[in-house]
Amino acid sequence: MLVMDDAAIAALGVRAIDLAGxxxxxxxxxxxxxxxxxxKRMQLAxxxxxxxxxxxxxxxxDRAFFHNLVGLDREPVKGARSTYRSAQVLFRSSDAMPLLTIHGNMMSSVLPVVMTLIAAQKFAPQSVEAVSFIGAGLQARLHLDALTAMFPLKRxxxxxxxRNSSQALADYAAARGIPTVICDDPQEAVRGGDIVVSSISESFGVEPFLETGWLKPDALLSSVDMLRPWRGARELLVIADDALQARQMIEAGRVPGVFPIDHELGGLLAGEKPSRKGEPAPVVLFHPGCCAGLFGMASALHEIHELSTER
Incomplete structure (x- = not known):
């Protein structure tokens, strides 16, 4: 059985855009x-x-798949550092043969980026020149790299x-030839983006401070933080990577229920037509986490590795 950690996956040179298909x-x-x-099922101590x-x-x-994630949540342990590790196992289902074990953080970190790229391929405005980041940590950097490969970003x-995080992201973007507007007012940042990526860390318990009314009429919002910092009542098309997972989390009170789920992303990819028509409305991608997406990533990594060893 093949075993891969984050370093082994990086050595394959696989980019988020390579996993979108x-x-x-x-x-x-x-x-x-x-x-x-x-x-997903969760046990919290x-x-x-x-x-x-x-x-x-x-x-x-002919595949079966298991995903597990273990961590420590900062919310109940004030001042402690949040941490997690995940592991995935891919099997050949016809004979229960284990094919691949993955461990580390790459899968859980890159999945939201891949979902954003898939949504952008289908719903982003025709001309994307600016991306706004609400939250300037790891997800912002990963999304910047991926979206730069997809669109000719100007800013x-x-x-x-x-402020230090925003400056660090600005330096990261500058190294790629992209200028940054650092915004003290979140409204300015949201209004500026053709695509908006919000990834407020430790968002559980954060009072909403972002308004969907600030979004451009044809904007794509990718809410990695599961819409916890958002509020508003404007017309939206809300898509979840896993609709059942999203609705269960809403019912459990883990994410806000003020944004009803209109569609699952996979259904739209399979030919389902968006239910809302007429005037342009922002499209919102809600990330509750998606077993199917992780399954697709693991299968692709196994295939890419097999092809690389045949050369």
Whole structure:
């Protein structure tokens, strides 16, 4: 059985955009009933330690998949540093042969980026020149690299609770030839972006301070922070990477329920038509986490590795 950590995956030279096609096919397979997956289940201890698990079967591809994540949540343990590690196992389902084990943070970190790219391919404005980042940490940097490869960006806008984080992101963008407008006012940042990526860390318990009314009429909002910092009542098209997972999290009170889910991303990729028509409205991608997406990533990494060893 092949075992890969973050360094081994990096050595393959796989970019987020390289995974968008395989993950799109996995999402569509799930929507069509060809892939069976379970929503994530979570156990949370009073100490802040948590364990999350999910699994799935993709019979047409002769694959089975397990995803597990273990971590420590900062919210119940004030002042402690949040941390997590994930592991995935890919099997050949016809004979239960384990094919690949992945461990580290790459899968969980890159999945939101891949989802954003897939949504951008379908819903971003025709001319994307500016991306706004609300939150300027790891997700902002990963998204910047991926979106720069997809669009001819002329500028980015950045708002963070930490001025140092915004400056670090500006320096990172400058090294790629992209100027940054650092915004003390989040409204300025949101209004500036054709695509808006919000990734407020430790967003659980954060009072909403971002208005959907600030979005451009044709903007794409990718809410990696699961819409916790957002409020507003303007017309939106809200898409989840996993609609059942999203609705369960809303019912459990883990994410706000003020934005009803209109569609699952995989359904739209499989041919479902958007329910809202007429005047342009911002498209919102809500990231509750998606077993089908991780399944598609693991299958693609196994295939890429197999092809690389045949050369």
């Amino acid at each position: 395989p993950v799109s096919r996995a999402l569509a397979a799930h929507a069509l009933g060809e892939m069976l997956v379970e929503p 009073a100490s802040g330690a948590y364990a999350i698990g999910t699994h799935g079967l993709w019979q047409e591809q 980015i806008f950045s708002h963070s609770r930490s």
